[in-house]
Amino acid sequence: AQSVTQLDSQVPVFEEAPVELRCNYSSSVSVYLFWYVQYPNQGLQLLLKYLSGSTLVKGINGFEAEFNKSQTSFHLRKPSVHISDTAEYFCAVTHSNFGNEKLTFGTGTRLTIIP
Amino acid sequence: EAQVTQNPRYLITVTGKKLTVTCSQNMNHEYMSWYRQDPGLGLRQIYYSMNVEVTDKGDVPEGYKVSRKEKRNFPLILESPSPNQTSLYFCASSLGPRLALYNEQFFGPGTRLTVL
Numbered sequence: 001a002q003s004v005t006q007l008d009s010q011v012p013v014f015e016e017a018p019v020e021l022r023c024n025y026s027s028s029v030s031v032y033l034f035w036y037v038q039y040p041n042q043g044l045q046l047l048l049k050y051l052s053g054s055t056l057v058k059g060i061n062g063f064e065a066e067f068n069k070s071q072t073s074f075h076l077r078k079p080s081v082h083i084s085d086t087a088e089y090f091c092a093v094t095h096s097n098f099g100n101e102k103l104t105f106g107t108g109t110r111l112t113i114i115p
Numbered sequence: 116e117a118q119v120t121q122n123p124r125y126l127i128t129v130t131g132k133k134l135t136v137t138c139s140q141n142m143n144h145e146y147m148s149w150y151r152q153d154p155g156l157g158l159r160q161i162y163y164s165m166n167v168e169v170t171d172k173g174d175v176p177e178g179y180k181v182s183r184k185e186k187r188n189f190p191l192i193l194e195s196p197s198p199n200q201t202s203l204y205f206c207a208s209s210l211g212p213r214l215a216l217y218n219e220q221f222f223g224p225g226t227r228l229t230v231l
Contacts, residue, residue: 009155034219041224041225042224042225043119043205043222043223043224043225044158044205044222045222046220049219090157090158102160102163102173103158103220105150105158105159107157108157
């Protein structure tokens with residue numbers, strides 16, 4: 001079975017400061033990893049994903065994440081945040097299971113940008 | 116515009132009164148799924164469908180039913196809602212079940228359900 005842990009439920013950051021949102025996963029097989037963003041009163045939107053290859057993945061809105069297999073982590077980073085980045089961020093994992101390749105989500109991290 | 120739509124967006128009902136939340140996608144996606152989102156628990160899959168007339172249980176199927184008679188629609192049915200089904204519900208779709216290969220899973224805007 002696979003699982004995802006997002007240790008920080010809330011992260012306040014000053015505008016233009018860097019941010020890192022942490023995600024750790026556990027799985028006995030190879031995984032695919034995702035970060036989704038949920039803006040207030042909206043559905044989830046894909047930020048970025050790791051399938052294979054380069055461990056540094058770049059996504060939309062200036063976000064990037066690094067896959068670290070030895071530490072089973074997939075932390076999300078942005079060098080300088082903006083007010084518009086205020087949202088909830090979900091890390092998710094999936095693996096090929098001959099059919100329902102469902103996403104297993106973490107509990108989410110609420111990012112609040114302080115002006 | 117490619118999208119997943121859900122109706123209603125907000126619903127307050129009483130225990131035991133059957134309800135249906137509709138979900139429709141206009142992208143000709145084969146794979147559709149329902150999730151519920153609860154504080155501190157993230158999103159959990161309720162049911163999924165890999166194609167017309169093919170549905171199966173996710174992680175938390177108790178108290179829910181689904182049907183997939185047409186490719187574009189995937190309604191979620193609560194035959195006898197209970198207060199523990201108060202939640203935020205999301206419908207999602209993707210081109211195929213292989214999420215990693217077929218790009219992303221598109222999510223609807225959500226339906227906030229309150230069962231009194």
